Amino acid sequence: MRSLITVIAEHDDVAGYLCWPGDFELERSDHVEPVHLASGAALEGFAGDGAGGTFFFCGDGGEERPVLYADSEGGAALVAIGLPELLQLLLVAPWWRDCQAFTAEESRELAADYQQDIPDLFAQRDRAAAVLGLDLPSEADVLARLHAVATGAGREFDLIFTPEGNTYERLIQV
Template sequence: MRDSTDLLQRIEEDVKVAALLADVFEFDVRRKVGDESARLASGLMVEPIAGDFTGGVFYLCGTVGSARPVLYASSEGDAGIIATDLSEALGVVVGFPYWRDCLKYSAGGDLAAMELAADFLCRDLVANRPAIGAEQSRVAEALGLTLESPLVLTARLHMAVKSAGPDFDFSDDTGEYGSLFGPFPPSRNRSWQ
């Protein structure tokens, strides 16, 4: 496992990897501007490290030298811990690019619903982006990541979001953010019927 500072530096120095992360996996280190009012209920520091196409921001929580979980705050007002560290977060982002949609169709945080959604999302991912396997391998190799199956990543993501606790409740000047677990069951998506 690599230190978060080292991983971020590697991404910033490797223009091709940074471009793949931004364009394919929506983890853009050039979009690391977070809201200055961003805060956790515990008072733990949050450091913006990347953004996505929709205005969402990835934050490292805590101070350098400590365990630094990764929190994702969407532009829709939802936030939560997605991984115990940056290496694990990148594993989710690269290994399962549709992770946000998996959370959206989690029926309020039900792992079985997320697993069902993951099956549909994997099918959609391969259909929409046939080269995804090669792109995942390129980024994983460059950053020393181990690619796990989407079902393993779904379970890991579920556990991270579910077990974070109230210390990681996120807010900014717009107010408190809700959970990353969406209310919809997979059956809500008509294309998955």
Template sequence: MTSSDHLLDLILTTQEIDLLLRSSFGFDIHRKHYGEDFRLASGAPLEVIAGDSAGGAYFLCAEQNGRRPVVFASSEGEGGLLADDLVKALEIIIGLEWRDCLSFSGGGDVEVMQISAHHLERYRHKHNSDIDNEAAQVAAALSLRITPVAELVIRLHAAASRTAPDYVVIDDDGQAFDPPFGEHVEPRHGGWR
């Protein structure tokens, strides 16, 4: 059993962790209906392992150097590398508003991502004051590290920057997903507050 298989099995058999990942962190191992026929641009297959409530999907790639990289494909047509393995992906998922951090990245500028992450962290706590406790609970159950947001941003940026050419997601119609970095530096309506 690979470490990815072990983690997924642990999530599936630990109801409280499964529920927290689904409800607070957008990682639902019961949502595997989106992206079943997706592949990488290289032709390598992808294994759907989870989805989110917005219709996106998380995938495991084929093993490389003892690890299985994780890519994400949104229902809006953006996709790319999230992390080099499921452990690192889950640390990003529980520790960072990572999708919005990519959306508000100024085209992939790590400094813009750091600023966005700071504002998104405030938003996250405003809407769920128990989020840090929930992240700690998931981390303890799955033997993950609680990593500072600034470090998670650097890891996310490094992974997403390596999307092309090896981790470009192709849908079942042969269309390539857009790169994961959005052009915005702050929300269009009202900015960061």
């Protein structure tokens, strides 16, 4: 089975959709400052966003590892257990950072804003999901999973600013 990262890299249309509206780019894997996990487990940046945020794999292994997102402002959250789950989030609710209540209604309102700029948003999403071989959960399910993963994460997933030993703030609260 080919890795999802390889599939993304080989398909410009998938990479393009993930870049916008997903704000996820494989070329942006370096974080803005030195960080480590409180647990001491391995931390591997593999993608980033346009605002200086980074997606990290946590621990050892492959694309099944937990995924931590850190923004450039000192906030972090565990956002998925494995790359397939992260990609489902980015495909179904690429506006997840703007969700405050994590409801499908809130997500639909944000989606309407995105559709004004990208009229074929859902057709592009469905094509990308097909290329990646991913089934797409509902907005409610993907947001509930994001909230559960982020708020259920233990302190071992706290991100630490290495030079000062300060813990990043949790982006998603209980």
